[in-house]
Amino acid sequence: MTSISTSQMARRLMVALDYPDAEAARGLIRQLEGIPCYMKVGMQLYYQAGPEFVRELKSLGYSVFLDLKMHDIPNTVKGGANSIAKLGVDMFNVHAAGGVKMMESAIQGVEEALASDASLNRPLVIAVTQLTSTDQETMNGEIGIPGSVEKTVVRYAKLAAGAGLDGVVASPLEAEKIKAACGNGFRTVTPGIRPAGSAADDQSRTKTPGQAIAGGSDYIVVGRPITASADPREAAQRILEEMGQGRNAAEADRT
Secondary structure, three states: OOHHHHHHHHOOEEEEOOOOOHHHHHHHHHHOOOOOOEEEEEHHHHHHHHHHHHHHHHHOOOEEEEEEEEOOOHHHHHHHHHHHHHHOOOEEEEEHHHOHHHHHHHHHHHHHHHHHOOOOOOOEEEEEOOOOOOOHHHHHHHHOOOOOHHHHHHHHHHHHHHOOOOEEEOOOOOHHHHHHHHOOOOEEEEOOEOOOOOOOOOOOOOEOHHHHHHOOOOEEEEOHHHHOOOOHHHHHHHHHHHHHHHHHHHHHHHO
């Protein structure tokens, strides 16, 4: 890939900072310096390091996906979304299982934050459909949702689109169906990404980076294949190469 295409792919790569504290996360960030990827801050790191670490990432020029998966009564989610928007993140998520009213309340919270401070940028608000660790047996027998995982994911995506959200978190296996149901402008953020030849770990519904991009993923989320690598920078660069190959394959199919 050229440096331009590498940069384009990097903006679609979300690195999951699944670390116990900010200093451990900074070690990885130093190794990835110069790669303009998204940084995903999840529960473990946010609950330990707090909003100051998010501000630190923004000061370094990174786009930030705050992955807290809000799922509560509509008024509580509205307040949470308002606070998150004021923090200046670029993307955050709620659980689609909370229902349309809850998702609409998240948008209302963002809009009220923007109305109170014209300097804020509007974050993308997306909904979690089904976790990539959830297989059909778990969904049917334990969570109590009948049918296939794919149909449930697409149904939740339609609800999220109807509530005014910008996209969903789903496995890369469902990205194409989501695009068909909700339109190409509806974003798909796909965890469960494993480079060719790597272990699946606790993920049930996975694809390689190239397969995910070719299949319609707008952003891919990668954690352990980068963070647990002996050389995280090299691992990230290999993933960017696979992403570029997937994009090229998709473009070739369209011509």
